[in-house]
Amino acid sequence: MSRSCFYKHGQIGLREIKLIFRLSLGNYRGSLQSGSRHYLSAVNDQRLTMGDKMPDSSKLVIGADLAGQPIAQAMRLANRHGLVAGATGTGKTVTLQRLAEAFSDAGVAVFAADIKGDLCGLGAAGDPQGKVAERIAGMPWLNYTPQAYPVTLWDIHGESGHPLRTTLSEMGPLLIGALLELTDSQQSALYAAFKVADREGLLLLDLKDLKALLNHLRDNPQLLGDDAALMTTGSSQALLRRLAILEQQGAEALFGEPALQLEDILQPAADGRGRIHLLDASRLVHQAPKVYATFLLWLLAELFEQLPERGDADKPLLALFFDEAHLLFADTPKALQERLEQVVRLIRSKGVGVYFVTQSPGDLPDDVLAQLGLRVQHGLRAFTAKEQKSLRAVADGFRPNPAFDALSVLTELGIGEALVGTLQDKGTPEMVQRVLVAPPQSRIGPLTATERTMLIAGSPFKGRYDKPVDRESAYEVLMGRKGLAPEAEPDKPAAEEPSFTDKAGEFLGTAAGQALKSAMRQAANQIGRQLVRGLMGSLLGGSKRR
Template sequence: MKEHPLLIGAAGHPVAITAKMANRHGLIAGATGTGKTITLQVLAQSFSDMGVPVFVPDIKGDLSGIAAAGNASERVHERARRVGLDRIEFHGAPTVFWDALGEHGHPLRLTLADFGPVLLSRLLNLNDTQTGLMQLVFRVADDQGWLLLDLKDLRAMLAWVHDHRRDLNSRYGSVAPASIGAIQRSLLMLEAQDGERFFGEPAVTLDDFLQTDAGGRGVVNILHAERLYRNSPLIYSTLLLWLLSELFEQLPEVGDPDKPRCVLFFDEAHLLFRDTPKSLVDRIEQVVRLIRSKGVGVYFVTQSPTDLPEAVLGQLGNRVQHALRAFTPRDQRAVRVAAQTFRPNPELDTEAVLTELGVGEALVSVLDSGGRPTPVERTLIRPPASRIGPLTDSERRAILESSVLAGVYDEPLDRESAYEILQRQAEAALDAEHTVDVRPQRPAPPRKPARGGRPREGVLAATARSTARSIGTQIGRQIVRGLLGSLTGRRR
């Protein structure tokens, strides 16, 4: 059998995604250990071979093998024969490794200005009032021409807004000190999760993720997110939302292309919608619906279709559903919902098969050339042409050192921004306060006379005169008492 560019597997015949329909988005779902990662690797490398750049997070550390050629083991050849492949040309995909913490890939940094107040508020878990204040802080910084690049810039701006809140109230609205305090506490929590390493310069650009190699293959951008997902899931999910938003805002309309311009895979996709304000969820749904006209395909990877909002689920035309477990009533409902999302196949009991699938099997429905979903089929997933399992540390290091981005983002840059400007202003104000005035002093003007025409006395003079008057009165009283005593004695 001739290999199709986007071959998923076989169900007695090849099951593949049509390249023209690949930007209609997709879903890879299934319980843990059912083969979702292999399916993701197969699709990511297939898109790369077509010349389509790919962005995919690696939250378990086992996807890096896509950069190396696969092993021609008997197990792999047996799977290839079962799906009807005559032979597999083992090869890796051109790969760039990223890491928000800068440990297992090129540092992935963003500036606060790039990130924006809405996503930052989600990252800090702020309420509506605090989000409004965050937008005010960004607006004030923009009006003043002060760059917001990293977290120390934001801390400096919050302190400045607090100190000048009375002046800002008339133009920007009320500034509540309690909200400023809440944001500052949230920043401390973000810093404890290594968030300070995520913001700054040099910042990545969208073009960094849209590269092809000299042979025309799309670069697979792997975000090493094992530690990030475990310790800071909110940073992980918000980063993916930023990338989705940037692609939507910056890429031009391309209509209905023959193949996607790029493809995003969102592993553990349920995190995108957990604890997310409804307004932002609505925005995500809108972007997913409209971004296909920009040539972008989005593939959500999660355990169950019920993890996604119905409005998003309805946009996913290409679906690969691995086995689900039905141990609890909730699990049984999830199986029933998953079965109902497929176009029925009269020859297949979809709900029953969902709990019977083996590892490497899936129920698959894709869009045909006319954009119609095909009937669901029980499909054996093909083996990837790249290595199954992670690279060694030395292999990863060699790829990083030979990357075209080597040295571009490795060292942080700290140029003048809001923090430096406000610090310089504070130092100048402090210097002015302690400067001694050595100019000759003008004589004090004469005081205005008090009522009655007499000049006003100074405080010390008035106090002395009052004291003297009091002492004189006491002495006079003593003399009078002595005279009266003498007169009384004489009378007696």
């Protein structure tokens, strides 16, 4: 997939941007040659150095078979993705918690959605009792040590964690169209609006920017040029109605600045363990499931676009857990689903393992299921003929084990038991095993309100994302133009104060930061004030990756 697709509506590619940076930065060429991508590589190097201090975590231990022997998969194969499935109440969340701990112990960052609100127990030490203590006693090789893990809490609304935001420009028109559930004609109108925003240098950061742009185009249709036929009165009004509904669902909080920086997700904890980032989705997944799914799709595509190729490595860079995974594919436009399947297939070479958590494997498209290496299947219930057929399909997805019948066992599994299919060291499927999942070392259950508050207060990101920033963007510019002819535009670059330079200034120091800001202003003038949209380069119209 060509990276020149990064700039969907412009003609400037990544190579030209790099050349501008080299000419402008002079002595800072070595430090900033690749922008944020260079910083992500530096974070990766820091991980490799810290990994030497970590205990041996070359295996992703899941639990024990019926003979009490550990069942595990090589950590270097963890980027082959995975599945955690099972009926409600069978232990999926605790399995997810166990896997997150194993990744963290190995120095791998984790991003997961906390659907039920109890995954945050990762931030407190466990206190095993009863059956949990009995299971630990049956796994002496586990070296069980109750401990809390380095957890960062996020919440789109900023109530139970740090606010989590992105911008409309970063998300791009395809994902926004899916979020708004647009028809084909409405989607075309949205593309036309984004094209005008690029041409006029209008930053689209939050929902009020897009509403201001749509109203501006309704009053000044000549700005659309050859695309005027795409933006009818009906489509414009439909878009505004959809935006109003989105605001009522609370999605307005998702869009704005400061936007989430991927290097913060990848930054390890002080002790070298991978930091576990938890998005509180307990309300979001029920009140605005499309917002939840669209954010996860954006995160996946953004990682794919920004992370460098890693090739074979001893462990992944990041593990993503997508709970309620069926929402990612529900009513998803065909074009978006095809691109999503492609990104899942290719992102493993960037060091990212994607783990889908859902009730049934049938919730996922076959093309996605075929790419999942690790499979942890908790108990399923089958009462109808259709459910019986689905049950057989699940059993057939494992490599058979002559010791038992997987189909029969699926309905017999107790809480905390699962059929597990791992990958052999050479990457081929291992025979399915009936496994008792190892208990997590952190708390099984939620944090108290006081514990959550203390965790947020002690976060390394405290104060970094908590206060929203509303800089000049399309809304302010268009409000200032009222009463002026459409041609009367402010003569200034669209990205006069790009957030990336602010981040780089903190990283490099004042002098280097000022040099970069100057370079960015020059670059913005030379590229004709085209907006940078990393996500849509990977999801739209690019040539396939070779």
